[in-house]
Amino acid sequence: MDMKATKKKLGLKEKYAHMTRGLGWDTTYQPMDKVFPQAAFEGIKIHDWDKWEDPFRLTMDAYWKYQAEKERKLYAVLDAFAQNNGHLGITDARYLNAVKLFLTGISPLEYVAHRGFAAAGRNFPGVGPRVACLMQSIDEVRHAQTQIHALSNYNKFYEGFHAGATHQIERVWYLSVPKSFFDDAFSAGPFEWMIAIGFSFEYVLTNLLFVPFMSGAAYNGDMATVTFGFSAQSDEARHMTLGLECIKFMLEQDPDNLPIVQKWIDKWAWRGIRVLTLVGMMMDYMLPKRVMSWKEAWEIYFEQNGGALFNDLAKYGIKVPECITQCTVDKEHISHQAWATFYQYAHASDFHTWLPNDEEMDWLSAKYPNTFDKYYRPRFTQWREMADKGERFYNNTLPMLCQVCQIPMVFTEPDDPTKICYRESEYQGEKYHTCSDGCKHIFDDEPEKYIQAWLPVHQIYQGNCFPEGTDPTVEGFDPMLKVLEWYHIENGKDNMDYEGSGDQANFAAWRGMATQNT
């Protein structure tokens, strides 16, 4: 008999039902509310977890199959990259400073996201979100690993890649910005975590992080970053869908959930937008070949796409976050303000900076007709004149930090771009400073949380950021050099200007060797 037995395959919806809800059970040795103690304290009311549906209807068997395929593709490219001196194919080694920022600032967040989704999966009583969170948790640890693997190829040749993914995130001043964002989310309950990371970060903002970054990497010939980026991004569409599903689920379950969800959306949209300042700076200043300006990306991915999303959520009573008015002003300023800050503090950073050249300044004028020539070109021109005279400007004082987003107070008033924006709150007799109405609002709502912030500048002043055994009373003690040592930033190698750096000299020499026989 050569007749093939045809086994009836389950349809997608049927398989999903069996592989998610079919695997769940109610506990009997202990009551469910003891087993899931975090499910109720945030005030979110859920009546029927079975109403949760993953639109992708992805089940674990299919998940392994497709993830394995993604890994095979990724590591084949990474081998080819290493075997063919792929690092010499980038437009200019200056570009790698954006990648250093990614490795030190973003990759560690992938790892925290892994832990956070594992916790969320543990803490939700519903089996649908548990399965989805489990998959996302595994995705996120994969992202951290593949990013570190991909970028380790650059670590063989360039400065600043050596301590990024683990050591510096706990210490370096600007890295406390992304770190505190995730710490804030992870120390909240499981529902707020889902709004913070699943919805605000993954759905509303992830396009602004990954799409321009990866297109930028492709445009600048960075095969390693494009490859891990797209591999990660292929999971991202599923994460976005989970975030959107989660918010709709909360809103459909009980009308009492609306004000809580709205508060979280307002908070996390603003928190996320502040973190993305770093991406804006990368797009406008750090890519030798530019894909689009930060402002253009903001308009496509936030104003248009976010607008469509909030129109859709309006039927539940959700309103567009209040911070949007300020964001519409900020989109023309923040990237310039951030790059100007890093230029002034290049001696304390794990990457190199530079001033935009004439052609780049003209590009910025064209992209920012309302602001660049008026407010920022004169500043960069002045610094260039100073540098040409051998008086390169470094800012040697430490800036005040925002108690919430932890960004130095460099942003300006919404109605006056020449005036730094400060807000002040008082709690238990102490004064706390924030950078904006958005951050002040967040502080005032949960002061007991934010007074615990680990603020890098405060910590330096308190003497907590020196290597063990440092004696600040010895003659010639230089606190900045000791802080850099504690950061694992090698002074004169990893920091300062790109012009004259080892990266610049090596890249020129190696590329020369790649095209000649001498």
Add this chain to the structure above:
Amino acid sequence: MSTVFIAFQTNEDTRPIIESILADNPHAVLDEQPAMVKINAEGSLVIKRESIEERIGRDFDLQELQVNLITLSGNMDEDDDQLTLAWKN
């Protein structure tokens, strides 16, 4: 009416997928970017398994899309035969 979109890596796997989407959605607009193809459409967008199978000459599981997917926007619904993205407003 709001715009939905879906974006894929530019490669040989996605070429027939993009052709199918454009054929099945006459209102869709193609936006080619470095290493990435984005398809924008007013209101909704549908991806049909059959159309892809016609072009690649083999059985296709819509979940294979996930290998090359970059991003999407809109409420999603997927079953064995099609994947739709839509804003219901």
